[in-house]
Amino acid sequence: MMTDIIQKVKNLSIGFRSKKGDEILILKNISTNIKKGETVGIVGESGSGKSTLALAMMGYVKHGLYTIGGECQFNSSNLLKMKSKDLEKIRGRKIAMIPQNAGQALTPNLKIGYQIDEALQLHSDLDEREREKKISELLNKVRLPSPETIALRYPHELSGGQQQRVAVAMALAGTPDLLLLDEPTTGLDVTTQAHVLELLNFIAKDTGTSMVYVSHDLGAIAQVSDRIIVMYSGEIVLEGPSRDILKKPIHPYTYGLLKSIPKLSLAGLPESMPGSQPQPGTIQGGCSFFDRCNFSDDNCKNNSPKLEFLKDLNTSVRCFNYEKLVNENEVSQTVNKIKNKSLDKEILNLSEVSISYAKQKLLDQIFNRISDENPTVKDINIDIKKGETIALVGESGSGKSTILKSIAGLLRTKDGLIRFDEKRNLSSDLKERDPNDLRIIQLIFQNPDESLNPNHTVEEIIAQPLKLYFGLKGEELKKNIIDLLQKVRLGEFYMSRYPRQLSGGEKQRVAVARAFAAKPDIILCDEVTSALDVSVQAAVLNLLQQLKEDFGTTYIFVSHDLAVVRAISDRVAVLYQGRLCEVGPSNDVYKFPSHPYTEVLLGAVLEPDPDIKPKLVAEDIVEERPPEKGCSFQGRCSRIVGDICKKEIPPWQLTDSGNAIRCHIPIKELQKQQF
Amino acid sequence: MKVDNIYKEEKKSAFVKLSEIIITMASRPSGLIGLSILVFHIILAFISPYIAPHDFKAIDPTLMLQAPSAEYWFGTDDLGRDVFTRTILGGRTALTITFFGSLIALLWGGLLGIFCGLVGGKIDDVVMRIVDAFLSIPWILAMLLIVSLLGTSTEVLIPALGFFYGKGIVRVARAATHDVIAKDFIVSARARGHSNFSIIWNEIIPNVRDAILVEGAMRWSWMLLGFSSLSFLGFGVSPPTPDWGLMISNARGLMSFAYWAVIAPIVGLSSLIIGINLTADAFAKALGIDRSTKAPV
Ligand SMILES: Nc1ncnc2c1ncn2[C@@H]1O[C@H](COP(=O)(O)OP(=O)(O)OP(=O)(O)O)[C@@H](O)[C@H]1O
Ligand code: SF4
Ligand code: SF4
Ligand SMILES: [Mg+2]
Numbered sequence: 001m002m003t004d005i006i007q008k009v010k011n012l013s014i015g016f017r018s019k020k021g022d023e024i025l026i027l028k029n030i031s032t033n034i035k036k037g038e039t040v041g042i043v044g045e046s047g048s049g050k051s052t053l054a055l056a057m058m059g060y061v062k063h064g065l066y067t068i069g070g071e072c073q074f075n076s077s078n079l080l081k082m083k084s085k086d087l088e089k090i091r092g093r094k095i096a097m098i099p100q101n102a103g104q105a106l107t108p109n110l111k112i113g114y115q116i117d118e119a120l121q122l123h124s125d126l127d128e129r130e131r132e133k134k135i136s137e138l139l140n141k142v143r144l145p146s147p148e149t150i151a152l153r154y155p156h157e158l159s160g161g162q163q164q165r166v167a168v169a170m171a172l173a174g175t176p177d178l179l180l181l182d183e184p185t186t187g188l189d190v191t192t193q194a195h196v197l198e199l200l201n202f203i204a205k206d207t208g209t210s211m212v213y214v215s216h217d218l219g220a221i222a223q224v225s226d227r228i229i230v231m232y233s234g235e236i237v238l239e240g241p242s243r244d245i246l247k248k249p250i251h252p253y254t255y256g257l258l259k260s261i262p263k264l265s266l267a268g269l270p271e272s273m274p275g276s277q278p279q280p281g282t283i284q285g286g287c288s289f290f291d292r293c294n295f296s297d298d299n300c301k302n303n304s305p306k307l308e309f310l311k312d313l314n315t316s317v318r319c320f321n322y323e324k325l326v327n328e329n330e331v332s333q334t335v336n337k338i339k340n341k342s343l344d345k346e347i348l349n350l351s352e353v354s355i356s357y358a359k360q361k362l363l364d365q366i367f368n369r370i371s372d373e374n375p376t377v378k379d380i381n382i383d384i385k386k387g388e389t390i391a392l393v394g395e396s397g398s399g400k401s402t403i404l405k406s407i408a409g410l411l412r413t414k415d416g417l418i419r420f421d422e423k424r425n426l427s428s429d430l431k432e433r434d435p436n437d438l439r440i441i442q443l444i445f446q447n448p449d450e451s452l453n454p455n456h457t458v459e460e461i462i463a464q465p466l467k468l469y470f471g472l473k474g475e476e477l478k479k480n481i482i483d484l485l486q487k488v489r490l491g492e493f494y495m496s497r498y499p500r501q502l503s504g505g506e507k508q509r510v511a512v513a514r515a516f517a518a519k520p521d522i523i524l525c526d527e528v529t530s531a532l533d534v535s536v537q538a539a540v541l542n543l544l545q546q547l548k549e550d551f552g553t554t555y556i557f558v559s560h561d562l563a564v565v566r567a568i569s570d571r572v573a574v575l576y577q578g579r580l581c582e583v584g585p586s587n588d589v590y591k592f593p594s595h596p597y598t599e600v601l602l603g604a605v606l607e608p609d610p611d612i613k614p615k616l617v618a619e620d621i622v623e624e625r626p627p628e629k630g631c632s633f634q635g636r637c638s639r640i641v642g643d644i645c646k647k648e649i650p651p652w653q654l655t656d657s658g659n660a661i662r663c664h665i666p667i668k669e670l671q672k673q674q675f
Numbered sequence: 676m677k678v679d680n681i682y683k684e685e686k687k688s689a690f691v692k693l694s695e696i697i698i699t700m701a702s703r704p705s706g707l708i709g710l711s712i713l714v715f716h717i718i719l720a721f722i723s724p725y726i727a728p729h730d731f732k733a734i735d736p737t738l739m740l741q742a743p744s745a746e747y748w749f750g751t752d753d754l755g756r757d758v759f760t761r762t763i764l765g766g767r768t769a770l771t772i773t774f775f776g777s778l779i780a781l782l783w784g785g786l787l788g789i790f791c792g793l794v795g796g797k798i799d800d801v802v803m804r805i806v807d808a809f810l811s812i813p814w815i816l817a818m819l820l821i822v823s824l825l826g827t828s829t830e831v832l833i834p835a836l837g838f839f840y841g842k843g844i845v846r847v848a849r850a851a852t853h854d855v856i857a858k859d860f861i862v863s864a865r866a867r868g869h870s871n872f873s874i875i876w877n878e879i880i881p882n883v884r885d886a887i888l889v890e891g892a893m894r895w896s897w898m899l900l901g902f903s904s905l906s907f908l909g910f911g912v913s914p915p916t917p918d919w920g921l922m923i924s925n926a927r928g929l930m931s932f933a934y935w936a937v938i939a940p941i942v943g944l945s946s947l948i949i950g951i952n953l954t955a956d957a958f959a960k961a962l963g964i965d966r967s968t969k970a971p972v
Contacts, residue, residue, distance in 0.1 A: 408866045430865065438868035451859035455881035464877075465867055520866070 007034040012070035024281035039211040041225030045533040049229040090124040096176035101162025101181040106155040111644030113151030123174030130568040138169040161192035194614040195603040238314030250325040260538035262567035272538035276503045353380040353416030377578035391565040394575035400558040442515040446527035448507035452499040459495040466515040484513040505536035514658040577626035584659030594670045700957040709953025729757035732915040740933045751937035763915035764941040773898045780836025781891040788848020814839045851883035881955040885962045892955035920942040
């Protein structure tokens with residue numbers, strides 16, 4: 001039986017020494033086995049220690065950390081005690097790793113073929129001839145089109161998904177027995193993600209390689225793993241067969257996590273989990289999940305539970321009260337239904353908006369005009385009602401952020417009008433807007449680390465708009481700040497803190513407070529939850545919804561996560577290559593995806609459910625620029641009707657429920673062919 | 676119970692912050708040594724006129740090139756002047772001139788760098804070309820030209836040194852500004868409609884200040900070396916004012932038989948330079964700036 005196990009992690013503890021000299025644990029006494037041919041998913045929030053564990057599995061401990069105890073056995077030798085010379089022989093050949101953003105980590109000035117060749121030279125004993133053959137074999141295996149030409153390209157000439165495939169090919173060069181993947185699809189588009197995961201699944205089956213996936217995304221993990229390990233602040237809290245864990249998680253953390261992830265099939269906001277994961281070294285005895293647990297009792301406060309193996313469930317769980325969950329049925333998700341208070345009054349209207357990034361010729365610069373026959377964003381017509389949440393969705397590069405920038409006045413439009421409140425035209429040039437025009441539209445950004453000045457306290461951050469727009473001072477200013485902090489559920493004592501002293505969710509709350517401080521009519525949300533941990537995301541979404549109901553604010557919400565969009569938005573606008581494909585009520589768009597592109601997008605969504613497999617309709621090719629003529633989606637459309645799609649811009653067609661679709665296929669037919 | 680100590684950190688006054696930085700600096704041996712040397716030199720510069728045992732300019736032919744003794748601790752030079760007296764006084768001019776020179780370098784280098792980083796595009800290109808062009812002139816040649824045209828008074832030396840040593844700071848300030856300018860909090864401030872001045876003052880300067888200060892401190896030690904080289908060449912301080920560069924230059928021919936006359940100023944000068952260097956390094960570390968990742972200027 002022993003030979004079945006390829007990697008044996010035994011009582012592994014890794015940590016670092018704090019400035020004060022205390023030993024702080026990042027991994028606490030981890031034991032697990034990886035079997036031959038098995039794929040194991042390690043899930044956890046950022047900071048839970050999942051990457052540290054994966055790195056230890058190849059005998060690597062990050063600079064600044066050290067092994068406190070335990071071992072990682074590979075072929076019955078402890079990797080963590082091995083000399084670096086022996087490790088070199090194993091890494092790449094026996095154990096390979098695909099690090100986070102591996103695609104982007106390719107050497108930019110070397111051709112793809114050359115880079116794979118290097119990996120082959122390093123990790124195999126093939127001669128030049130054989131290597132050449134192997135290169136095209138590998139590129140074929142990762143399903144890159146025409147390997148010969150791809151081998152001659154530079155990394156920047158490939159799309160993100162293709163780069164990721166090259167990284168996979170390089171990892172496979174040494175025909176490893178164990179492949180470690182750290183967030184292999186994070187940062188890729190939904191469609192690309194689904195394709196890459198499908199490829200990895202195929203490779204696992206085809207080659208019998210054991211794989212360890214590390215990800216925060218349960219949706220991705222669900223598609224690939226046989227077994228799942230759930231980590232929480234450096235401990236394994238739950239480990240067992242993938243299906244059981246996703247369908248009937250018996251640990252309160254996993255249970256809550258699954259409940260807080262928005263699902264495509266459900267409109268409305270999922271319940272949120274309170275709090276956030278504790279920082280390493282701050283737990284003082286008791287269960288590490290105690291603060292956030294709905295099932296806790298006094299016992300949990302003072303004693304820490306052991307990882308217990310339950311034979312009949314083939315699952316290990318670290319919880320005193322798991323029995324309460326064993327008898328629960330499948331995770332039943334309750335959602336807070338959105339109260340739709342949107343009025344019929346139009347608040348913002350975009351008509352015929354086009355935006356170009358093209359470098360302008362001198363003559364155009366002199367006349368201060370923009371000329372571009374084929375602009376990045378074109379013909380955007382949307383009218384947005386007061387109090388509604390409208391979402392812009394589409395793959396990366398579809399122009400979502402570009403449109404937001406123009407609305408905010410940060411990017412000049414080429415053509416078109418942006419009209420506020422039915423009467424006032426807003427210039428897309430900041431300098432031409434008066435202070436009130438600037439106040440009514442506020443932005444919330446993706447990454448609060450970037451959008452909050454690290455040298456300002458929370459008080460200073462929120463004070464900025466209050467001073468700028470309302471000229472508040474002294475006591476009144478302070479009162480307003482405290483008020484706003486309360487609205488985003490932060491206590492008064494946060495005022496004196498710096499962003500680095502806040503957790504991700506808290507930072508985003510501060511950013512939300514800053515946006516509301518201006519008393520805006522419209523808030524532009526650009527991927528506001530994508531940098532947050534899954535368990536915190538739901539809380540921020542709920543907060544946004546609550547504030548909206550209180551203030552009657554209108555949101556324009558950009559996200560690549562279609563489930564999140566489903567949860568929060570009233571209406572959805574689908575964009576491809578800067579052109580609108582479909583605009584309609586969320587319910588409609590999600591229930592009857594009618595535009596071929598919407599179909600592709602929705603089909604590719606990864607749900608944390610082993611029974612829902614993504615449907616890969618179109619290829620995940622990325623187009624450099626929008627086509628000059630005809631339908632923007634013609635290059636990838638699987639239902640293309642012929643020449644008409646290539647020559648004529650498709651007309652808008654309206655469904656009975658008010659969904660507008662832009663396609664040459666008649667509406668009846670579009671809806672008939674649904675999958 | 677579960678409160679993390681970093682979460683309890685509160686906003687501090689500038690004074691508390693400064694003392695904390697100094698304590699952090701002193702907690703490393705290299706920082707402690709650097710700080711001690713620097714503080715020693717500064718104190719010495721203030722009190723040396725009062726504690727000097729002899730008159731620094733008293734020439735006595737009968738006492739030429741005396742070896743160190745109980746009366747003349749570091750011996751005497753070729754004109755019979757007390758080397759100890761001249762050594763403890765010899766850093767004053769250099770320290771003062773380079774200190775103010777560094778301030779000027781910080782000011783113009785920092786402001787120009789921030790400006791370039793902020794405007795970007797063509798203007799940035801052109802300005803940086805000009806700065807590069809100046810960088811490629813050997814500074815000592817340019818300095819000699821300036822000094823021979825305008826004289827060696829303090830009013831000439833301070834701005835001239837400040838100018839030449841500010842070029843490196845432009846680079847650092849520009850790079851730091853470039854990093855900050857891409858961040859969303861700047862976009863956010865612009866979208867709110869803050870003025871350019873407010874953006875520079877509130878958003879950019881707090882984020883580039885540390886990098887610029889550290890660079891300035893480093894430049895200070897280089898400037899000290901540069902100034903002493905000028906003196907050595909006879910273009911810095913004019914005799915009989917005691918100055919290390921000048922003393923080394925005068926006594927270097929006597930090295931083989933009156934080493935004391937040259938060793939003492941060398942020790943003085945190099946210890947000060949090392950002291951400033953170590954301090955600047957510790958300062959950078961205490962602020963969390965890793966100089967090794969910055970492009971060499
Ligand atoms: N500053 C720029 N100069 C030139 N092209 C740009 C610039 N910024 C964006 N683009 C291009 O404009 C298109 C739309 O970009 P945008 O950032 O709006 O996409 P997005 O939908 O927000 O994508 P993501 O989901 O990746 O954020 C892309 O093709 C992009 O390459
Ligand atoms: S041990 Fe207690 S606090 Fe910890 S997860 Fe189980 S029920 Fe919750
Ligand atoms: S217009 Fe043609 S190419 Fe475009 S989505 Fe419809 S069928 Fe596909
Ligand atoms: Mg974007």
